[in-house]
Amino acid sequence: MGLFSRDSDSGDDSTGSDGSSLWTERGFVASVIVVGAVFVCLLVWFFARGNTAPASQPSTPANSTAPIEQPTNEPTDPPATPPSEEPTGPSATPTARPTPGVGGCKSAPRNMQTPRTTPTAVTWEFEADMLIPTQQEGGPAVMDSDGVRSCFAHSPTGAVLAALVTLGQIRNPDLTMAVLRQRFISNAGLQLALAEGKATPPTQGPTQTSSQFTAFKVIDYVPQRAIIQVAVRIDDVKVAAIPVTMVWSKGDWRGLLQSDGSFNGATEPDLLQSLTGYVRFGGA
Template sequence: MGLFSRDNDSGDDSDSAKSSFMEERGFIASAIVVGAVLICLVVWFMLGGRSDNPTANPSQTPSTSAPTGQPTEEESTEPPVATPTALPTSTRTTPPPPNSSTGGCHNKNPNQAIPRLAAPPLVTWQFEGAMLIPLQAASGPATTSPNGVRSCFAHSPTGAVLAAMVLLGQLQNQAVGIAALKARVVPGPGRDAAIAASQESAKTPKTANGEVQFAAFKVLDYPPNATRAIVQVVADLNNKAYGAMPVTLRWYKGDWYVELQEDGTLNGSVEPDILSSLSGYVRFSGSS
């Protein structure tokens, strides 16, 4: 079962409460092809369906009395959503060159320490569309193709973190998203499904949505001499909440590539984890 999948053993009340929680915050995106990677990305990168006008979707005041002979409904124990805070998380430095023969996947001796407490140092944040992505001379990306796709990351935990964030950032940029899917995802049914859904979605004009920026990460799995890694990436959803999504990467042809499920999703689910805090995560953001 994916990290974002619902618990099939939970009761109807639990499912209903969770649905209400998600709908209230506008994380349910409509008109998206089920099973495509864009489902995860739209839920994550966009706040579709939410109105900032408090009168557009007035809330109903629930009755405080229960029907005679019926048990009173217990108060929800859903943890409060964390309120994002703008904190500097990495040292800003001179941007690395778009193409380098020494950094990223060319780095012969990358640092193998897993970043668990502090953000990667000497990172520059640059806009990819509307989203800031991290760049580091040592760990990548060290190559930028003529069509703008970034690649060549160090064979290290930090390289995997940067590869996950950079690809997610490029996927939300319609100018380079489909090219990034074709070039930076492991070939297979998942990539084919994601490309097909992305091409279909591109036919619909993109609407304005709330700002979404990276906020933190956690390396969930990175064994010695890893050929596969899992990185949990956290986004600040329009300063309203934090959403976390696991990204699986494979060391393939000398670089980190994202690996999708056969249905074209990142994790077989349409919902990110909504975090109550960033405890246990490494804060890593270009916005302040």
């Protein structure tokens, strides 16, 4: 099973026949075996399957298909630039880089409110070509020798950060298997994902796109589980979102795969027409 569920009634596998992306098959289906584009390319395929938005979504003006963003949540920081263009270090925000080993799961959270505005004091850092957020209070506070990040605050904001960092890191082909082993709850879905990952070596070369996180929405939060709707901007006009479940286990937030080995199971991804109800959050 892939990290995103497949339409089981579909017999058309043409969209994923080249094996270049975990995000290119119908219904945002993707196998962890194609680690070169775990998160981004599935969204690209989703938009390519049709030109009409879901019936439940409001129609957009004729002169624009871009989601209507909430002006109060617009980031004020300049966009980040790739590491190769930035010799003096990461720069998605002017805030200080979080100190490793401090904060996150190592400290009692100070804010237990569900985030309704953009989290502050966040530094965005490149993971391959995708920006991921770090925060002194929320985490991640630990990075192991492989580069896998962990140790997030036991709070709603910590769960949001954990969801985005985990998704960003699993997209990195050098980290996919390590992230699956270390950052997910052991269940039947994880075993399927790991089995497929072991069956085929990672694809090589750069990913085809460089989409970025743009917003989130906390769908549900209880102390031991959080469901975060994560929105990714594909280009200037396209944004899609999927639900990601995080579980508090062994002192940290960890991802939970569905029984089919995907994040979303039977839940269809959303092609967004508006960011109303979402918190604007991105480094680019």
